[in-house]
Amino acid sequence: MTKTFTTTFFCDGAMMAREDNLKFNSLNQTHIEHLQAMVASDRFSAGESVLDLHARDQSSHPPHRPEAVIWPIFPSEVAEILKYANANLIPITGWGSGSSLEGNPIPLKGGLVLDFNQMNRILEIRDEDFQADVEPGVVFQDLNEKLKHTGLFFPPDPGARATLGGMIANNASGTRTIYYGSTKDYVLKLSVALANGEIIEMGTRASKTSSGYDLIRLFVGSEGTLGIVVGATVRLAGLPAEFSAAIANFPSIEKAGKAVFEIMRGGLNPAALELLGPECVELMNREASLGLDVMPTIFMEFHGATTRQLAEILEMAEEICREQGCRSFKPGLGRSERDRIFQARHDLGEMITRNHADSRIKVMDVAVPITAYSEVIDAINQEIAGTNLATYYISHAGNGNVHLNILCKKGDRKQWVLIEEIVDRLVAKTLELGGTATGEHGIGLGKRKFMVAEHGSSLKWMQQIKSVFDPNGILNPGKIFPS
Ligand SMILES: Cc1cc2nc3c(=O)[nH]c(=O)nc-3n(C[C@H](O)[C@H](O)[C@H](O)COP(=O)(O)OP(=O)(O)OC[C@H]3O[C@@H](n4cnc5c(N)ncnc54)[C@H](O)[C@@H]3O)c2cc1C
Known part of the structure; x- marks a missing residue:
């Protein structure tokens, strides 16, 4: 069965309609068998309670179930799943802890949820460089617990038990952002699986760089609509004396x-x-x-x-x-x-x-x-x-x-x-007043209607960027852009 939806947006004060007739496929038995073969059997589920658990975040937005959930543990698995989903027009939505407050991880168009709960290793802590390499499912409180003895910490703190992948995707911040900055200030390197199955590495371990376009800043805050985070090197700060x-x-x-x-x-x-x-x-x-x-x-x-x-x-x-x-x-x-x-x-x-x-x-x-x-x-x-x-x-x-x-x-x-x-x-x-429709929770579903008013003609360029990275629109469809 094929579903369609339409995206319309307005720019430069004039009405510009852009019809995105994106077509997605529902999972059929062949898809399911293929996907199941990519991961261990206990890391694929289409069980009712699992689907319900991945249908809503912590917001008041109405729930929508995915058709199946996969718990990846390797970047290569994520890449393989994306490649297959892209070829078969199956929507893919990343999932951290589901603690978002604007419907960001709700799989609005069904398809597959990739839950990073089991891809949660802290790979290396280089305390003398103030850095840690993490997988996307690491919960930031667990990282800080592990860092205790080093006198360092990862400062962005959204309060909820959030994962690094979800924080990067939402550019999360919190009570001490005023002094320490938000998540975007703490990502030095990012490893992202693209819709076509390619994995790209961005950034450097140096504490500063002026080399090329800043793709990391593009991916941070993109709510899983441009690519799926499979690893990151994050900057750490010293605990205050x-x-x-x-x-x-x-x-x-x-x-x-x-x-x-x-x-x-x-x-x-x-x-x-x-x-x-x-x-x-x-x-x-x-x-x-x-x-x-x-x-x-x-x-x-x-x-x-x-x-x-x-x-x-x-x-x-x-x-x-x-x-x-x-x-x-x-x-x-x-x-x-x-x-x-x-x-x-x-x-x-x-x-x-x-x-x-x-x-x-x-x-x-x-x-x-x-x-x-x-x-x-x-x-x-x-x-x-x-x-x-x-x-x-x-x-x-x-x-x-x-x-x-x-x-x-x-x-x-x-x-x-x-x-x-x-x-x-x-x-x-x-x-x-010169402000923004969202200081930290992101656009998700709830703030899409303000995108035109906030971004004007630059929204058109955001849409172009989305088309470059995700031409079939399979990544977290229905988010960020007004419908
Ligand atoms: C009580 C409470 C208080 C909160 N306070 C704050 C606050 O002070 N500041 C703040 O910023 N937020 C706050 N939040 C919101 C929320 O905790 C943050 O947005 C957090 O970053 C979400 O992380 P998560 O792991 O739960 O991600 P999820 O909610 O699971 O997902 C968030 C987004 O990331 C995408 N995603 C998940 N993993 C990946 C991945 N590996 N690759 C690509 N995309 C991915 C999802 O598709 C979704 O779009 C609060 C939430 C609650 C419930």
């Missing part, structure tokens, strides 16, 4: 937002600057017994060489917060208290889901230049005021990255439409 952390409470999100802006403008260079609404603090108190004041709260952390230097920075941060009307400023958190708070911060997304089992949750993720941060807060307040929507305000504030988790009673279609309209208007506002 000293750190200091503080909590500041404010009478309103607006005041806290101003303090964020002033801390950034003051050049205090925080390692983390997280802003949470009171509803988040209340939930974290309940779930993790933190005993914090239930108010808009900033968690901040600074890394440096000496405690004296850090004490001076904290003093300046306190002064800035006080000027913005902060109600209390608690400096000098010890390591265990800092860890407990950041663990709760990491767990917040899961806490929200767990505590609202009767709700469908829309997670908005936008980012703006820091000068526009207060305006985004105002826009959110205006949109939510007058509705009876329950929201959680969560922000990697130092990066101007705002998340708003909005709850909708399951089955309440009218409320869901209202929420989608609100999010659409907020994203449009973000773009107007």
Whole structure:
């Protein structure tokens, strides 16, 4: 059986329609027998529960099952599967931990999911070069555990148990991105299997290069639509010699937002600057017994060489917060208290889901230049005021990255439409302010409709690049480009 779908997009203000009549084949018995012969029998499954497990990520996007799942363990297997899938027009979607929040790994067109769970070896750690060679299924927390004794770590930290392959594909970041950067800043070499079955190596082990086009940056963040990551050399960072952390409470999100802006403008260079609404603090108190004041709260952390230097920075941060009307400023958190708070911060997304089992949750993720941060807060307040929507305000504030988790009673279609309209208007506002429709979760399914507004005529060139690497469109079809 052959399925078809159409891609349409608009560029340069004029409407340009591009019909991509991509045709895919459903898996038939011959395909299945062929694919099964490529891997050990226990690494191929078309079982109902396996298909269900690979039909949804952690977002609210509707699930869609693949037709089979393969767990590769060698790059050569991936290449062989891709070559066969390309020749037979079978969609291929990469799968790490399925922790995405925009439907990125949902196999929208069926076909095969390649789950990298078993291709998870840390191949080599070269601590003196600050580098590690990894397979795509390595979970970043496991890499950091392994690195403990070296005094090094892999800084991008999306909170969830994510794989390096999934993080590279989504260009993941997290609480300490403001200081350390995101995944794209940590990939030195990349090994990718292309749709035609060729494996290409990109990059160098040198810490800098100006040689040729930067293909690594092209693949990082491409959400598995250009090729499948089968290996990477990642850069590592030294664990900070000293750190200091503080909590500041404010009478309103607006005041806290101003303090964020002033801390950034003051050049205090925080390692983390997280802003949470009171509803988040209340939930974290309940779930993790933190005993914090239930108010808009900033968690901040600074890394440096000496405690004296850090004490001076904290003093300046306190002064800035006080000027913005902060109600209390608690400096000098010890390591265990800092860890407990950041663990709760990491767990917040899961806490929200767990505590609202009767709700469908829309997670908005936008980012703006820091000068526009207060305006985004105002826009959110205006949109939510007058509705009876329950929201959680969560922000990697130092990066101007705002998340708003909005709850909708399951089955309440009218409320869901209202929420989608609100999010659409907020994203449009973000773009107007010079920001982006997604700070870290990627385009996946949910943000495709903003691609034209954000990228204009360059979207056409993205489409051309996609056609070069994946002319048959078998790689994660239905993602990134608007339909
Ligand atoms: C509670 C919670 C908090 C989160 N917080 C953050 C956050 O702070 N910052 C952030 O950036 N993200 C966050 N996320 C989102 C998510 O964790 C990240 O996007 C993460 O990078 C996804 O990794 P994964 O291994 O789960 O990949 P998956 O979700 O399985 O896949 C992600 C994408 O990568 C593709 N893919 C997977 N493996 C490969 C491969 N080998 N080659 C090519 N493509 C591949 C998939 O097809 C998909 O498009 C959060 C998620 C949750 C549930």
